[in-house]
Amino acid sequence: MATSPIEPPLTHDDVAAAAEALRGVVVRTPLLESRALNERAGGRLFFKAEPLQITGSFKFRGAYNHISRLDPDTRAAGVIAYSSGNHAQGVAAAAHYCNAPALIVMPEDAPAVKKQGTARWGAKIVTYDRYGEEPREAIAARLAAERNLAMVRPYDDRLIMAGQGTVGREIGEQLAALDLAPDRVLVPCGGGGLTAGVATAIKHYHPNAAVHTVEPRGFDDTARSLAQGQRQGNEADASSFCDALLAPEPGQLTLQVNQLLCAKGLVVSDEEVAVAMAAAFEHLKIVLEPGGAVGLAAALAGAVALDGITVIVLSGGNVDPALFASIL
Amino acid sequence: MATSPIEPPLTHDDVAAAAEALRGVVVRTPLLESRALNERAGGRLFFKAEPLQITGSFKFRGAYNHISRLDPDTRAAGVIAYSSGNHAQGVAAAAHYCNAPALIVMPEDAPAVKKQGTARWGAKIVTYDRYGEEPREAIAARLAAERNLAMVRPYDDRLIMAGQGTVGREIGEQLAALDLAPDRVLVPCGGGGLTAGVATAIKHYHPNAAVHTVEPRGFDDTARSLAQGQRQGNEADASSFCDALLAPEPGQLTLQVNQLLCAKGLVVSDEEVAVAMAAAFEHLKIVLEPGGAVGLAAALAGAVALDGITVIVLSGGNVDPALFASIL
Numbered sequence: 221m222a223t224s225p226i227e228p229p230l231t232h233d234d235v236a237a238a239a240e241a242l243r244g245v246v247v248r249t250p251l252l253e254s255r256a257l258n259e260r261a262g263g264r265l266f267f268k269a270e271p272l273q274i275t276g277s278f279k280f281r282g283a284y285n286h287i288s289r290l291d292p293d294t295r296a297a298g299v300i301a302y303s304s305g306n307h308a309q310g311v312a313a314a315a316h317y318c319n320a321p322a323l324i325v326m327p328e329d330a331p332a333v334k335k336q337g338t339a340r341w342g343a344k345i346v347t348y349d350r351y352g353e354e355p356r357e358a359i360a361a362r363l364a365a366e367r368n369l370a371m372v373r374p375y376d377d378r379l380i381m382a383g384q385g386t387v388g389r390e391i392g393e394q395l396a397a398l399d400l401a402p403d404r405v406l407v408p409c410g411g412g413g414l415t416a417g418v419a420t421a422i423k424h425y426h427p428n429a430a431v432h433t434v435e436p437r438g439f440d441d442t443a444r445s446l447a448q449g450q451r452q453g454n455e456a457d458a459s460s461f462c463d464a465l466l467a468p469e470p471g472q473l474t475l476q477v478n479q480l481l482c483a484k485g486l487v488v489s490d491e492e493v494a495v496a497m498a499a500a501f502e503h504l505k506i507v508l509e510p511g512g513a514v515g516l517a518a519a520l521a522g523a524v525a526l527d528g529i530t531v532i533v534l535s536g537g538n539v540d541p542a543l544f545a546s547i548l
Numbered sequence: 549m550a551t552s553p554i555e556p557p558l559t560h561d562d563v564a565a566a567a568e569a570l571r572g573v574v575v576r577t578p579l580l581e582s583r584a585l586n587e588r589a590g591g592r593l594f595f596k597a598e599p600l601q602i603t604g605s606f607k608f609r610g611a612y613n614h615i616s617r618l619d620p621d622t623r624a625a626g627v628i629a630y631s632s633g634n635h636a637q638g639v640a641a642a643a644h645y646c647n648a649p650a651l652i653v654m655p656e657d658a659p660a661v662k663k664q665g666t667a668r669w670g671a672k673i674v675t676y677d678r679y680g681e682e683p684r685e686a687i688a689a690r691l692a693a694e695r696n697l698a699m700v701r702p703y704d705d706r707l708i709m710a711g712q713g714t715v716g717r718e719i720g721e722q723l724a725a726l727d728l729a730p731d732r733v734l735v736p737c738g739g740g741g742l743t744a745g746v747a748t749a750i751k752h753y754h755p756n757a758a759v760h761t762v763e764p765r766g767f768d769d770t771a772r773s774l775a776q777g778q779r780q781g782n783e784a785d786a787s788s789f790c791d792a793l794l795a796p797e798p799g800q801l802t803l804q805v806n807q808l809l810c811a812k813g814l815v816v817s818d819e820e821v822a823v824a825m826a827a828a829f830e831h832l833k834i835v836l837e838p839g840g841a842v843g844l845a846a847a848l849a850g851a852v853a854l855d856g857i858t859v860i861v862l863s864g865g866n867v868d869p870a871l872f873a874s875i876l
Contacts, residue, residue, distance in 0.1 A: 271833035505599035505835040505865035537833035541876035548869035
C-alpha cells in the first residue's frame with residue numbers, strides 16, 4: 221500500500237469513545253438472520269439493520285458523535301452539512317438532540333423522503349444543482365463562513381468515522397453473545413466513512429476477518445483505489461440509482477484507513493441491487509434503499525465466497541415508495 | 549362479565565415458563581420508535597416488531613413453547629396444525645427446531661409467501677377449500693387421528709397463549725429498561741391468543757395499563773364478545789384483506805382471559821390498514837402484512853386516545869409483494 225503512517229487516522233479507542241458518547245441515544249440495531257437467505261448463500265449470513273436507526277440510516281451515529289463533542293459555544297452557533305440525504309437527516313437529528321441549529325445543503329433532486337426527513341428535525345435546507353458549477357463542498361464552505369457555522373463533513377472526519385464505527389462494535393458484541401466470529405463483513409461504501417469505522421472495530425475484535433467495501437457499478441472509486449494503491453475518482457457521467465453512494469472519490473482519511481484494513485472491493489449492478497431489495501422485503505421484512513442493499517446484492521450475486529459466517533451491513537432504508545413499489 | 553373462574557386459564561407463571569423455554573431460540577424483537585409517528589399521534593408510540601421474528605410473525609413463540617414441551621414420543625410421531633399461514637409457518641419452524649415431523653392444513657387461497665414459508669421448514673402441506681363443507685378443524689382432527697399426530701391449535705391452548713405472551717413480557721422488560729410504563733397496549737386480534745398472552749404479561753407488570761384488541765371490520769367478534777359478555781361470531785360473508793385475522797369467533801380460553809383483562813375492543817377498516825402499512829414503510833422501515841398493521845391503523849385513525857405511552861404490537865410481515873406494492 222502507498223501509505224504506512226505511524227498511527228492511523230482512526231483507532232479502536234476512537235470507536236470506543238464514540239460508543240460511550242452514543243450510549244442511551246443511538247438505537248442498538250438488531251443483527252438479523254434468515255433461514256431462506258442462509259440456504260441461498262450456502263453459509264450463515266447476519267444482517268446489521270441500520271434502517272431501524274434514528275433517521276433510517278447509520279448516519280446519525282457519526283453526526284451525533286461529532287456534534288455532541290463540539291464545544292458549547294460552537295454548538296450553539298450552529299452546524300452545517302452537505303448531503304444527498306442520509307447524512308442530512310443524521311445531522312439534522314443529531315443537532316436536534318444537541319440543541320444546535322442546523323443548515324443542510326442538499327441537491328435539488330434528492331429523494332423527497334430524505335428532504336422531508338431532514339426538515340422534520342427542524343433543520344433548514346438550502347438546495348443546489350447537482351450538475352451546477354459550484355461544488356457542494358464550496359457552497360457549504362461559503363455558507364459556513366458567512367454564517368459562522370461548524371462544518372460536519374459526511375465522512376472525512378475522525379469523529380464521523382468513529383461514530384459510524386459503532387456499527388462494527390455492535391456487530392462484534394452481538395456476534396460474541398452468540399459465540400461466533402465473522403469470516404467477512406460487507407459494507408456499503410460511498411465516501412468510505414462507514415467502512416473505515418466498521419473495519420477499525422471489526423479488526424479489533426477479529427483481525428482475520430475480511431472487510432469488503434461494496435459499491436455500485438460506475439462508483440467503484442474505492443475498489444479501484446484499493447487495487448491501485450492510490451486515490452481514484454469516478455467518471456463524471458456515471459449513474460446509479462444508489463443515491464446514497466455517489467461520492468465522486470474516496471475521502472483522504474477514509475482511504476488511508478481502508479487501505480490498511482480492507483480486502484478487495486466488490487462492485488454490484490443496479491439490477492443486482494433491485495433483486496437484493498426484494499429479497500430483504502421477503503425474507504428480512506426490512507425496507508432497504510438501493511445504497512443500503514449493495515452488501516446483500518454482492519452476496520446474492522456471488523461476488524464473494526460465503527462459506528462460514530458473513531456479516532452484511534444494511535446501511536439505510538430511506539427510499540421513495542414509488543421506487544420501492546416498482547422494484548417489488 | 550359472564551365468567552369468573554377461580555383461576556384464569558393463563559397466568560403470568562405460564563408466560564414466565566414460556567420465556568424460559570424460548571430463551572436462546574426466539575428473536576428478542578426490538579421496540580421501535582419514530583419521531584414522525586409520535587408527532588402525528590401527539591403521544592409516544594412504541595412498536596414491538598414481530599415481523600423480525602423467526603418466520604416473520606409472533607406465531608413461532610407459541611408453537612415452539614407447545615412443541616418443545618411435548619413428551620419425546622409424541623414429538624417424534626409428529627404434529628399437525630391448521631392455519632391460514634402464520635401459525636403454519638410458526639409450527640413448521642418450531643417442529644424443525646424440535647426435530648418433529650409437521651403436517652399443515654392450509655386454505656388453497658393462502659398467500660403464496662405463507663405457503664412457501666411453511667414448506668421451507670420441511671413441513672408437509674395439505675390444502676383445503678376455505679368455502680368447502682368440512683371445517684378445517686374437522687379436516688385436521690381427522691388427519692391427526694389417522695396419522696397419530698399431535699394437534700397444535702392456533703390459539704385456544706394454554707401453552708400457545710403463554711408463548712405469545714412472551715411478546716408482552718419483552719415489552720415490559722424493554723420499557724422497564726427505559727424507565728417507562730405503558731398507558732395502553734394495542735394488540736392485533738384473530739382468535740385472541742396473542743391478546744390473551746400479552747394482556748397476561750402486561751397486566752402483571754402494569755395493572756393499570758389498558759390492553760385493547762384491534763380487529764378488522766367484519767371480524768370484530770372479540771370486540772362484540774367483550775362488549776356483550778358472551779361469545780359472538782362473525783357473519784359468514786364478511787371479508788377483509790387482513791388474512792391473518794379472519795377467525796370465525798373468539799377461542800373459549802382466549803375469550804375467558806381477555807374478558808378478565810382487556811379494555812374496549814377497537815375496529816379498523818381495510819383502508820385504514822393500508823394507510824398504516826404505508827406509514828410503517830415510511831417511518832419504521834418495517835414490512836407489515838395487513839393483519840400486522842391493525843394496531844397502527846387504530847392509532848392513526850384516532851380509534852383510541854394516544855396521550856402518554858402507547859405500545860403497538862406489529863404482529864407480522866408476511867405479505868405478497870404485489871399487494872404491498874399496490875398499497876405503496
